[in-house]
Amino acid sequence: MLTNEQMTVITSTVPVLEEHGVKVTTRFYRQLFNDHPELLNLFNHVNQETGDQPKALAYSLYQAASNIENLESILPVVKQIAHKHRSIGVKEEHYPIVGEYLLQAMQDELGLNSDDPVIEAWGAAYGIIADVFIQVEKEMYEQAGWDGFREMKVSSKVRESDEIYSFYFSPADGGPLPLFQPGQYISIEASIPGEKYRHIRQYSLSDAPGKNHYRISVKRENNPEGIVSNYLHDQVNAEDSIYISAPAGDFTVKEAHSPLILISGGVGVTPLLSMYKRVRESQPERPVTFVQAVRNENVHGLAEEIHVLKEDSHIRHIVCYEEPENIDAGDFKGRLTPEALASFLPQEQAEYYLCGPELFMQSVYDMLKDLGISSNQISYEFFGPTMTLVENK
Ligand SMILES: Cc1cc2nc3c(=O)[nH]c(=O)nc-3n(C[C@H](O)[C@H](O)[C@H](O)COP(=O)(O)OP(=O)(O)OC[C@H]3O[C@@H](n4cnc5c(N)ncnc54)[C@H](O)[C@@H]3O)c2cc1C
Ligand code: HEM
Structure with missing residues (x-):
């Protein structure tokens, strides 16, 4: 629980976060990856270089801070992020380290000491926000079709256009494939020869559910060459293995009758x-x-x-x-x-x-x-x- 004073501090620092949020999160990621390069196995490096991920994190923290008295109201946003976290394999034990580096970046960027009431209030607020994520993700892990990245065998690779290939695959162990909701995506974990880190990317399932395969359709990204799309196009063929996490995502159709x-x-x-x-x-x-x-x-x-x-x-x-x-x-x-x-x-x-x-x-x-x-x-x-x-x- 936040004290009344901490609540006031958080509310009063929302404009600061709006102004300095991206600088804080950019610094946060730089320090985090410097000290914990193993986390580069989880994150998309290009989203760091383009600044998209620091922006997304800053925006979500800003939203959480603005709604700190009523976090229920941002539950749909939390769920959307939590789907991505679950699909990538973010775990409860990752939260304290992210919290530590976020607060450090906030201190450094805003020139504050660790015992400043702003940092103390944010420490408490991070704990509350992190608990909401951990709880939502726990339920998602329990409901997921399987745990972690599962080996799939590519049964066929089909050229759809000059830029797109579809990959059909099913479990290497011959086990069943759970249903998914149309609109959901999977994450691929690619260990690419010559690459220092593994790379995780999301791909929407492009066929209907209920078949004995999943299918993804991947566009080759150029200028500069996209890492995973080019790997899939050039190096992954029928009979090869790929590793994917269970379907995730809330971009799904409501069963209404309207057009x-x-x-x-x-x-x-x-x-x-x-x-x-x-x-x-x-x-x-x-x-x-x-x-x-x-x-x-x-x-x-x-x-x-x-x-x-x-x-x-x-x-x-x-x-x-x-x-x-x-x-x-x-x-x-x-x-x-x-x-x-x-x-x-x-x-x-x-x-x-x-x-x-x-x-x-x-x-x-x-x-x-x-x-x-x-x-x-x-x-x-x-x-x-x-x-x-x-x-x-
Ligand atoms: C929910 C979801 C569903 C998706 N579904 C699909 C799908 O069905 N089909 C599909 O093809 N893709 C899909 N994607 C996109 C996919 O996850 C990858 O982002 C895409 O394949 C590019 O990955 P990559 O590794 O090839 O490129 P990356 O190496 O990640 O590069 C991404 C892009 O940035 C450019 N780039 C690289 N370096 C830089 C730099 N330094 N500065 C600026 N630009 C740079 C590249 O040219 C490329 O266009 C989906 C993404 C999400 C989040
Ligand atoms: C309260 C804490 C956190 C918040 C508010 C948060 C917020 C976000 C947001 C907004 C995104 C983008 C979502 C999207 O692409 O749809 C994201 C993605 C991600 N988060 Fe978090 N996150 C938190 C904790 C963590 C932790 C503890 C980890 C583990 C180290 C983590 C790892 C990731 C990864 C790997 C991605 C995907 C990034 C990418 O594609 O580059 N996050 N997070």
Whole structure:
């Protein structure tokens, strides 16, 4: 429990955190990895270099501090982060060390002593926030399909486009595969020859649940070469082993009856395709509009799969090519405009799911808000540290 004085200190330092949060978390990670390089096996190094992870951590601490008197209200955010933590293998014993380095970074950045009331209050607050995470994660570990990273055998590797390969895999021990919720992801733990640390990355499951395989569809990242996507494309083939953690994530479809609108940019199609396939099986009458935006035909992965299903009268599948090779290709050419988007959408109240690059999602989100769609009808997934789309409206 925080004392009343500590509560006042935390509340009064929220603006400080808003201003200095990213500097504190950047310093925190630098000191943490310097003294505990083994933790580089857990963290995505690129998210450190780009500053995305320090930003995500600072933002979540800011949110927690702003709601310190009512942490219940940020439980959905905590759960989202906890899914990622569980999927990567963050454990209860990691929390004290993170707390120690966070407080040290706060002291150093703000020029305070360890017995300063601000540091003492933050120490107590970190303990409370960490306990909430530990409790939520404990339940997630108990409910997970398996513990840690499980060996899978790749049964096939399929080229989907110039940039995307799908990998089908099932347990190496021949055991059963638990069901997952469409929209969920797995983490791959890659031990890449020549790399000092192992690298963990998330990939959405792109097929429907209930099959004897899981499938991921991976885009090759270039300029500079992405570590894990290039490893998977170039070095992992049928019959090879990969190690994955059990499905995680809360970007999942509610079983409502209202029309379902799926809007993807590029490889962001993967979780939406899984949702789409599942809804076709479990709710065949439910109207679905799938707006798929891609650069051109050459990078249009998994197109065939949606084309086959397109013959259903409840489905609208709209393909938008930003720069088509063939002038007749697709249903819409160029960047999605508000008018075009409006013309694809139903009049009724619907549920919207977005996945794609940040700028794409922000622009679609703004257009939907302009069309009068409320933010609680819109869910989205980031293919990187979770951010919040800006409420411009
Ligand atoms: C929930 C979730 C689901 C996901 N689902 C999918 C999916 O279904 N399919 C899919 O393909 N991906 C998916 N991703 C993304 C995936 O996890 C990886 O981030 C992606 O494959 C890139 O990993 P990488 O190791 O190849 O690239 P990294 O080495 O991590 O590099 C990431 C990007 O940063 C660039 N980069 C590298 N170094 C720097 C630097 N110093 N400065 C600036 N930029 C740099 C690279 O060019 C690359 O584009 C998902 C991510 C999340 C969080
Ligand atoms: C209260 C304490 C903590 C908070 C508020 C916090 C917050 C966050 C946030 C906001 C993210 C980004 C989530 C996302 O990508 O969706 C994240 C990811 C992560 N966290 Fe934590 N975290 C905490 C404790 C820890 C601990 C104890 C560890 C273990 C060392 C840890 C390891 C990680 C890792 C490995 C990631 C993924 C990072 C990446 O992809 O680079 N976190 N955390």
